[in-house]
Amino acid sequence: MSTAIKDTQKMIEEILDAYPEKSKKDRAKHLAANDPSGQCSACQVKSNVKSRPGVMTVRGCAYAGAKGVVWGPVKDQITISHGPVGCGQYSWWSRRNYYNGQTGIDTFGTMHITTDFQEKNIVYGGDKGLDLALHELKGLFPLANGIGILSECPVGLIGDDIEAVSKRVEKEFKYPIVPVRCEGFRGVSQSLGHHIANDTIKDYVLGKGKLETSTPYDVALIGDYNIGGDAWASRKILEEMGLRVISQYTGDATINEIGIATKAKLNLIHCYRSMNYICRHMEEEYGIPWMEFNFFGPTKTYDSIRKIAAKFDEKIQKNAEAVIAKYKPVMDKIIEQYRAKLEGKKVMLYVGGLRPRHTIGAYEDLGMEVVASGYEFGHSDDYKRTYPEMKEGAVIMDDATLYELEEFTRRLKPDMVGSGIKEKYSYHKLGVPFRQMHSWDYSGPYHGFDGFPVFARDMDMTVNSPTWSLIRRKK
Amino acid sequence: MSTIKIKDHCDLFLEPEYQAQFERKKEFENPWPADKVKEVSEWTKTEEYKELNFARQNIKINPAKACQPLGAVFCASGFDGSMPFVQGAQGCVAYFRSHLSRHFKEPFAAISTSMTEDAAVFGGLNNMLEGLENTYALYKPKMIAVSTTCMAEVIGDDLNSYIKTAREKGVIPQELPVPFAHTPSFVGSHIVGYDNMLKGILKTLSEGKKGESNGKINIIPGFDTYTGNYHEIKRLMAMMGVEFTLLADVSETFDSPNTGEYKLYPGGTPIPEAMDAVNAIGTIALQKYSTVKTMDYIQKEWGQKTLTLSPIGIRNTDAFFEELSKLTGKPVPAAIEAERGRAVDAMVDSHPYVHGKRFALVGDPDILLGMMSLIMEMGGEPVHIICTNGDKHFEAEANELLASSPFGVNGKVYTGKDMWHMRSLLFTEPVDILIGNSYAKFLTRDTGTPLIRIGFPLFDRHHLHRYPVIGYQGALNLVTLIVNNVLDEMDRKTMDTTSFDVIR
Numbered sequence: 001m002s003t004a005i006k007d008t009q010k011m012i013e014e015i016l017d018a019y020p021e022k023s024k025k026d027r028a029k030h031l032a033a034n035d036p037s038g039q040c041s042a043c044q045v046k047s048n049v050k051s052r053p054g055v056m057t058v059r060g061c062a063y064a065g066a067k068g069v070v071w072g073p074v075k076d077q078i079t080i081s082h083g084p085v086g087c088g089q090y091s092w093w094s095r096r097n098y099y100n101g102q103t104g105i106d107t108f109g110t111m112h113i114t115t116d117f118q119e120k121n122i123v124y125g126g127d128k129g130l131d132l133a134l135h136e137l138k139g140l141f142p143l144a145n146g147i148g149i150l151s152e153c154p155v156g157l158i159g160d161d162i163e164a165v166s167k168r169v170e171k172e173f174k175y176p177i178v179p180v181r182c183e184g185f186r187g188v189s190q191s192l193g194h195h196i197a198n199d200t201i202k203d204y205v206l207g208k209g210k211l212e213t214s215t216p217y218d219v220a221l222i223g224d225y226n227i228g229g230d231a232w233a234s235r236k237i238l239e240e241m242g243l244r245v246i247s248q249y250t251g252d253a254t255i256n257e258i259g260i261a262t263k264a265k266l267n268l269i270h271c272y273r274s275m276n277y278i279c280r281h282m283e284e285e286y287g288i289p290w291m292e293f294n295f296f297g298p299t300k301t302y303d304s305i306r307k308i309a310a311k312f313d314e315k316i317q318k319n320a321e322a323v324i325a326k327y328k329p330v331m332d333k334i335i336e337q338y339r340a341k342l343e344g345k346k347v348m349l350y351v352g353g354l355r356p357r358h359t360i361g362a363y364e365d366l367g368m369e370v371v372a373s374g375y376e377f378g379h380s381d382d383y384k385r386t387y388p389e390m391k392e393g394a395v396i397m398d399d400a401t402l403y404e405l406e407e408f409t410r411r412l413k414p415d416m417v418g419s420g421i422k423e424k425y426s427y428h429k430l431g432v433p434f435r436q437m438h439s440w441d442y443s444g445p446y447h448g449f450d451g452f453p454v455f456a457r458d459m460d461m462t463v464n465s466p467t468w469s470l471i472r473r474k475k
Numbered sequence: 476m477s478t479i480k481i482k483d484h485c486d487l488f489l490e491p492e493y494q495a496q497f498e499r500k501k502e503f504e505n506p507w508p509a510d511k512v513k514e515v516s517e518w519t520k521t522e523e524y525k526e527l528n529f530a531r532q533n534i535k536i537n538p539a540k541a542c543q544p545l546g547a548v549f550c551a552s553g554f555d556g557s558m559p560f561v562q563g564a565q566g567c568v569a570y571f572r573s574h575l576s577r578h579f580k581e582p583f584a585a586i587s588t589s590m591t592e593d594a595a596v597f598g599g600l601n602n603m604l605e606g607l608e609n610t611y612a613l614y615k616p617k618m619i620a621v622s623t624t625c626m627a628e629v630i631g632d633d634l635n636s637y638i639k640t641a642r643e644k645g646v647i648p649q650e651l652p653v654p655f656a657h658t659p660s661f662v663g664s665h666i667v668g669y670d671n672m673l674k675g676i677l678k679t680l681s682e683g684k685k686g687e688s689n690g691k692i693n694i695i696p697g698f699d700t701y702t703g704n705y706h707e708i709k710r711l712m713a714m715m716g717v718e719f720t721l722l723a724d725v726s727e728t729f730d731s732p733n734t735g736e737y738k739l740y741p742g743g744t745p746i747p748e749a750m751d752a753v754n755a756i757g758t759i760a761l762q763k764y765s766t767v768k769t770m771d772y773i774q775k776e777w778g779q780k781t782l783t784l785s786p787i788g789i790r791n792t793d794a795f796f797e798e799l800s801k802l803t804g805k806p807v808p809a810a811i812e813a814e815r816g817r818a819v820d821a822m823v824d825s826h827p828y829v830h831g832k833r834f835a836l837v838g839d840p841d842i843l844l845g846m847m848s849l850i851m852e853m854g855g856e857p858v859h860i861i862c863t864n865g866d867k868h869f870e871a872e873a874n875e876l877l878a879s880s881p882f883g884v885n886g887k888v889y890t891g892k893d894m895w896h897m898r899s900l901l902f903t904e905p906v907d908i909l910i911g912n913s914y915a916k917f918l919t920r921d922t923g924t925p926l927i928r929i930g931f932p933l934f935d936r937h938h939l940h941r942y943p944v945i946g947y948q949g950a951l952n953l954v955t956l957i958v959n960n961v962l963d964e965m966d967r968k969t970m971d972t973t974s975f976d977v978i979r
């Protein structure tokens with residue numbers, strides 16, 4: 001075992017000392033020193049298991065994964081937060097899944113629509129009210145192309161049959177009414193919500209869309225939520241390569257686009273964690289191959305463009321090289337502009353989905369090093385994809401707590417931290433440069449060639465803001 | 476070296492290549508024809524649509540309210556060393572923390588017991604026990620204030636007995652205060668959760684503490700998200716020379732100085748002071764609808780004189796000082812009277828831009844009442860008043876307030892309605908100015924009504940919550956905000972006309 005790994009392991013042990021015995025034993029399995037070779041068995045973190053009560057996990061719930069991540073961005077569907085008012089209130093347009101359309105008329109993305117359960121719904125059930133609610137929505141929003149019913153905790157606990165209501169009303173409305181059983185107590189994190197949402201896409205929408213023509217270059221862009229316009233920036237590259245993106249979901253997606261996804265020749269998936277399920281399903285049922293790609297930072301983007309092109313003919317491969325040749329000078333210039341200011345800076349990441357590994361290359365393009373990275377709701381397949389991306393002895397964290405994040409920060413002294421809104425302001429207090437990397441701190445896009453310049457600019461302003469130097473620390 | 480100008484989402488997608496991409500994408504989207512969209516869009520502005528909209532009974536669209544535990548954790552964080560602790564599913568706490576951080580731009584710590592399917596079947600006792608043990612070990616609180624999510628409420632977790640068990644099993648020390656409140660999210664709203672939690676905390680902390688009068692008064696801010704108000708009330712009390720205890724003082728929690736150090740417990744009402752609150756000569760609540768049960772408890776159980784005085788606007792602030800003076804026997808100092816004079820002077824100067832202006836308001840009950848009062852004091856007319864979480868008492872009080880002024884004659888109060896109702900009202904009976912939280916900006920986009928951001932949450936503007944809206948200084952801040960918004964709007968409208976005046 002190398003010194004780098006031993007040193008990190010020692011640090012982890014010290015941090016864990018504060019925990020009561022049971023939680024200490026548990027948390028020890030979720031923190032590790034990175035071993036890129038995969039030889040060290042103690043370096044594999046345990047993941048996708050229950051958070052310990054009382055430790056202040058950062059995780060959310062199945063509803064957050066199903067409504068907030070997967071279904072929420074589908075723009076021409078009305079998404080009902082079915083249950084009490086809070087869940088929909090707190091997840092209201094917080095993920096910035098950009099879309100084109102007229103909100104409240106033909107698209108509904110920035111709306112918070114809820115059955116607002118009262119005590120009587122708990123006592124007598126919510127199915128009758130749900131049926132009436134669906135009809136009221138149909139009357140007020142005649143151009144909706146579907147309705148999703150995203151269950152909150154009480155729905156599953158009181159034994160409502162939202163599937164029966166959906167089935168009945170779907171016959172009448174003649175568009176998908178999708179019951180999504182994403183009650184927040186199900187599973188251990190957002191992750192199960194993604195899976196449940198994928199399953200409902202499969203059961204209620206997939207294969208039901210209209211597409212007039214097909215070409216050999218038809219692809220689907222999956223697992224891009226168009227945060228700050230990410231998917232549009234990615235789509236631009238794919239189109240310039242000569243590919244025809246027939247389906248983009250769920251960022252800026254319509255029900256029809258998801259419906260025709262089965263007609264793609266290749267499924268391209270960005271956020272593997274949240275949508276690998278649907279890709280696997282389409283592979284098995286429709287024989288559609290799928291591949292992961294990474295459009296963060298020029299190095300990974302060039303690499304991904306070539307790998308995608310390799311799945312097609314010479315024409316596409318030629319286009320791919322032309323696209324790279326077109327953008328490389330601009331990317332080089334951006335790197336030249338920012339690298340000197342960011343070279344050697346250490347980054348700590350604690351995020352979700354694809355970011356803990358996918359953004360590493362973009363940081364490296366700017367000369368920065370990711371010294372610690374972790375997932376809120378990753379599985380072992382995420383970590384397996386992460387180990388080779390990081391240096392030996394780097395810290396790998398699973399379901400980290402506020403306490404651990406603070407301790408790692410104190411010991412690793414990163415030059416910047418990328419995490420969520422719950423973490424952001426404690427880092428501001430600590431005087432550690434911070435970027436909210438769930439919704440790009442209200443900036444973006446970060447994907448593709450149009451996204452990287454914004455990413456570089458934002459990391460520079462984070463690390464090099466003069467405001468950090470104004471903080472007067474106690475001696 | 477010339478630098479590359481970087482375009483982010485604000486400019487990038489206006490580029491012709493993206494506009495062309497959006498057009499191409501429509502082939503797959505199966506969109507409605509543009510004229511159909513236009514037709515429906517126009518129809519939503521009609522009286523017919525409004526009637527349909529107001530007829531709905533079973534669905535809320537853009538409601539202006541949150542759920543009970545949000546208010547509970549907010550309240551719990553207002554005591555020194557207190558850790559908000561929520562029994563239930565973990566996503567809720569992630570949401571509360573995010574929501575409060577987005578408004579205040581401050582860290583907010585709270586604990587979840589991370590209940591999952593097994594707890595749904597067997598109850599949440601084990602989660603509570605392990606949760607308390609871990610919380611105490613890792614975060615070393617002086618108090619753990621327990622509230623609940625709807626999951627724990629539906630399965631019927633018994634907080635009282637669970638906490639007792641935790642003490643018996645020794646997972647937390649005997650002397651650690653662990654107040655609790657049942658805060659089901661399917662009853663009331665965040666303001667009720669605040670009330671329940673505060674009552675729970677005061678009940679626990681005051682137990683066995685009744686003794687000699689301490690000569691102080693208690694002040695309860697309520698679910699007040701203006702940190703400036705907390706600083707302001709302290710300043711005013713000091714000017715009055717009144718000794719007081721601010722109960723649930725979240726000012727440091729949500730507005731702590733940057734010293735390069737992250738403090739988990741940056742301040743709040745000291746626990747010993749909160750314990751002694753039972754011995755005050757009286758309690759004043761600065762909000763009514765977020766303190767109903769607490770004030771009832773204080774009056775009945777503590778036997779204190781209780782007053783609810785919400786000092787927003789001139790006359791409300793007058794009443795506040797008058798009653799405070801009566802209660803404490805202290806005169807209102809000249810310096811406060813001078814502040815009144817300055818605020819009134821500003822209102823006299825600015826009145827031409829507010830007089831006769833029609834206002835639509837949406838928000839929590841207490842802030843709505845205060846704003847209605849202030850607007851009418853300047854000759855403005857509250858027209859549409861929407862209070863999603865208002866009850867019949869609020870409705871009666873708001874109607875009474877409207878009836879008290881000739882400027883209230885056009886006002887109509889809607890409780891239980893939401894911002895989609897407001898959208899209809901703004902089309903069928905337009906107003907000049909809309910007052911509401913950040914989500915009301917969608918109403919501005921749809922109807923063109925300019926928005927003044929007052930209330931909660933304020934996500935898309937920075938630091939507004941740092942400026943007080945209570946007292947005479949608060950009135951001055953509000954007048955400044957309102958009149959300058961009117962003037963900004965006037966500038967926007969007259970940019971290409973001769974009316975683009977430089978002196979207003």
